[in-house]
Amino acid sequence: MMIDEKQLAEKMDKMYADLETMDQSLMMENLKAMGCTWSYEQIVDELTKNWNDLKVSDKIFETCTIDDTCSIYPRDFIDEAIYLILSKFHHFKFEHYGLISKRLDDLCEAELDDCEKIAQLESCFQRFFKMCKCFDLDNFDRITYEVNDGIDLHSIIVDYLDECMEQGRMNDPCYYQKIIDFVLRFNKQFSYVNDFLAYALEVELATAYVALKNPKGEKMLLAAIDKRNDKTEAILYYGLAYLDEYPQKTLKIFDRYKAQLNKESDSYEIIMEIINDMKQEQA
Structure with a gap:
């Protein structure tokens, strides 16, 4: 029997309220009530072997017949139970x-x-x-x-x-x-x-x-101009690296590489705006 949206919302609200104080044994009882046959130790073992906790939830759904029709909580309780184990009931050597x-x-x-x-x-x-x-x-x-x-x-x-x-x-x-x-x-x-x-x-x-x-910085920025397909973008970033402290160097960079600027690049207009703004400030 399908539950309507209102019933589902009520189940979700109850689940989140109860999760605040739920202990390990009650959590396992509720998992069992909706068809999860895994023991607490099995879940922990699987979580120990997986960095992706969602993968463990998926495996429970794949190996168990989960039915929340008669459960006080919706199917989402599986994911929330996994999260509860990670955050409250078991300490792992890494964080999932x-x-x-x-x-x-x-x-x-x-x-x-x-x-x-x-x-x-x-x-x-x-x-x-x-x-x-x-x-x-x-x-x-x-x-x-x-x-x-x-x-x-x-x-x-x-x-x-x-x-x-x-x-x-x-x-x-x-x-x-x-x-x-x-x-x-x-x-x-x-x-x-x-x-x-x-x-x-x-x-x-x-x-x-x-x-x-x-000096590693300038070497990297110069190398990017040679290797990037969008050289205009690389020239923009080269100039921007000096804009705050050495604005005149930024202008010199844009001038030095003006022959390599591609008007079709999205970065071209930004370079032109920077040049115009700086010239207006100097006027």
Whole structure:
């Protein structure tokens, strides 16, 4: 018998209310009531072998006949029970992706001081790297593809690095070192990364080096002009790396490479706007 949307909503509300105080034995009773034949030890063992907790939930659905018709909770209780084990009932040597992902999502929505948010994101990323190291995960894109939980980890990483860059410019150069440390650790862990993210990280790293007067930065930016298909984009990032502290060098860079600029590139208009704005300021 199918339940209507109102009944489902009531079941969901009750489930979330009860989860706040539910103990391990009651959790297992409710799992059994909806057809889960796994023992607590089996679930923990499977979670120990998998970094992706959603995979364990899926396996329960695949191996058991789950029926929530007569249960006081909906089928979603399976996922919530797994989360309860991870967050409350068992300590693992690593933190599962589900916990990390939820924390990252919460942080993105939280109204925190910029420096505090950076510190908490940094903590999450440290746990993420530890998890990846435990399971020898070297393909970043496969992780996000396999989980597909709606969290845009790519954007969260880029936003984190951009915020570090902003704090470095405004308040404390130590944030540039945070960028360098993150990107180097990321590159050490992952051999396979999509081109978009790989280049974004390369630009962030090079710009941080430039800000700290490290010659590695300019070498990286120059190398990108030679190897990138969109040379105009690479020239833009080369110029932007010096815009705050050495705006005249930015103008010289754009002038030096003007013959290589492609008007069809999305970056061309940005370069022209920067040049025009700077000329107006000097007038």
